[in-house]
Amino acid sequence: MFPQIDKPENINPKDWEDWQWQVKNSISSVEELADYIEVDQKLASEIEETEAKYRWKITPYFANLMKRDKDSGGIRKQVVPTNRELHDPVGVIDPLDEEKHSPAPGIIKVYPDRIAWCISDNCAALCRHCLRKRFMTAGEEGDFSREGRQQALEYISQTPEIRDVLLTGGDPLLYPDSWLEDILKQLTAIDHVEIVRIGSRVPSTLPQRITPGLCTMLKKYHPLWLNTQFNHPLELTAAARKACSRLAEAGIPLGNQSVLLKGINDDPETMKELVQGLVAMRVRPYYIYQCQILEGTEHFRTPIEDGINIIYNLRGFTTGFSVPTYVLDTPVGKVPMNPEYVKLRDKEGVVFSNFLGKDWREPNAAPKPGTKYEIDSWRLPFNEDLTD
Numbered sequence: 001m002f003p004q005i006d007k008p009e010n011i012n013p014k015d016w017e018d019w020q021w022q023v024k025n026s027i028s029s030v031e032e033l034a035d036y037i038e039v040d041q042k043l044a045s046e047i048e049e050t051e052a053k054y055r056w057k058i059t060p061y062f063a064n065l066m067k068r069d070k071d072s073g074g075i076r077k078q079v080v081p082t083n084r085e086l087h088d089p090v091g092v093i094d095p096l097d098e099e100k101h102s103p104a105p106g107i108i109k110v111y112p113d114r115i116a117w118c119i120s121d122n123c124a125a126l127c128r129h130c131l132r133k134r135f136m137t138a139g140e141e142g143d144f145s146r147e148g149r150q151q152a153l154e155y156i157s158q159t160p161e162i163r164d165v166l167l168t169g170g171d172p173l174l175y176p177d178s179w180l181e182d183i184l185k186q187l188t189a190i191d192h193v194e195i196v197r198i199g200s201r202v203p204s205t206l207p208q209r210i211t212p213g214l215c216t217m218l219k220k221y222h223p224l225w226l227n228t229q230f231n232h233p234l235e236l237t238a239a240a241r242k243a244c245s246r247l248a249e250a251g252i253p254l255g256n257q258s259v260l261l262k263g264i265n266d267d268p269e270t271m272k273e274l275v276q277g278l279v280a281m282r283v284r285p286y287y288i289y290q291c292q293i294l295e296g297t298e299h300f301r302t303p304i305e306d307g308i309n310i311i312y313n314l315r316g317f318t319t320g321f322s323v324p325t326y327v328l329d330t331p332v333g334k335v336p337m338n339p340e341y342v343k344l345r346d347k348e349g350v351v352f353s354n355f356l357g358k359d360w361r362e363p364n365a366a367p368k369p370g371t372k373y374e375i376d377s378w379r380l381p382f383n384e385d386l387t388d
């Protein structure tokens with residue numbers, strides 16, 4: 001279930017296991033990519049055209065997974081640029097209006113009691129579907145200065161309603177342990193900050209980053225939660241499982257936030273394989289995000305009905321806690337999008353249709369003592385004509 005993927009023969013095993021070697025040797029040119037997949041002239045010119053607008057890079061580890069994705073393209077479509085990114089007629093650069101919801105550098109505040117804090121624009125691999133694609137603009141460096149961080153920390157410490165801080169970016173785990181520890185120490189010293197969450201894709205794209213040393217440091221700052229992003233079953237490797245086990249053994253609850261991506265994971269079978277594999281490596285499938293109307297990502301967007309159909313084909317057909325919530329993120333918060341299970345509401349209660357289309361009537365309240373109802377008469381599964 002979690003295959004060991006052989007590294008390229010010409011790379012020293014010690015280097016391959018070293019996350020800093022992986023970062024330093026990230027692939028960001030056509031020539032380097034050609035060591036992992038066949039790059040024909042058309043793809044080469046598409047990449048060169050696209051990289052003038054958006055940066056790209058891929059860890060050697062993640063690129064190496066592409067040798068198994070010839071049929072599905074499940075890995076390469078996520079990280080190899082194509083010129084479709086340049087021809088999106090409807091997308092906008094900041095669909096969640098994050099810039100307008102930023103009371104301090106890097107901070108995004110939409111909900112009353114929690115914030116997301118972007119502390120970097122750097123990631124191990126730059127996903128072509130990234131919500132913050134604006135951070136990938138070629139030739140532009142984000143401002144993640146020390147002064148900005150201090151202002152953000154001051155804002156958090158002076159805003160007592162903030163009880164939950166999500167460290168995100170970019171990927172916070174691309175920073176060295178000591179740098180991260182400094183941030184965690186300062187955050188957890190603030191009385192009203194009850195929990196810290198980290199959003200990181202390294203368990204999928206750079207599992208070597210999850211070292212025993214990192215886990216020993218992180219577990220000093222509980223309650224600490226981590227949400228990651230696996231989008232395709234080919235990402236579920238022995239290395240990814242080892243990374244997730246280390247985090248779980250450090251007591252860090254793990255959740256997964258997939259993005260629904262056309263031609264990658266937009267069918268129930270692929271999603272079922274993904275969520276079942278995640279649970280088997282102790283990661284709870286948490287969200288499936290509807291792809292935003294985001295500049296440069298039109299080719300990834302699916303109709304909302306496709307996502308609802310996926311949930312319909314998971315609920316009841318696999319372990320309950322393997323079923324994520326399908327959500328649309330908006331500038332005013334997330335909205336869950338669910339299949340419709342309620343068939344009818346009337347004075348007697350509600351009739352639901354279950355995962356196999358079988359109906360169930362449930363009263364809204366227990367019968368008053370002394371009424372003629374017996375439990376079997378009002379709480380029966382039925383499929384009869386409901387208008388009777």
Ligand code: SF4
Nearest residue numbers: 123126127130170201
């Ligand atoms: S890891 Fe997350 S933040 Fe980084 S490029 Fe991918 S989606 Fe964007």
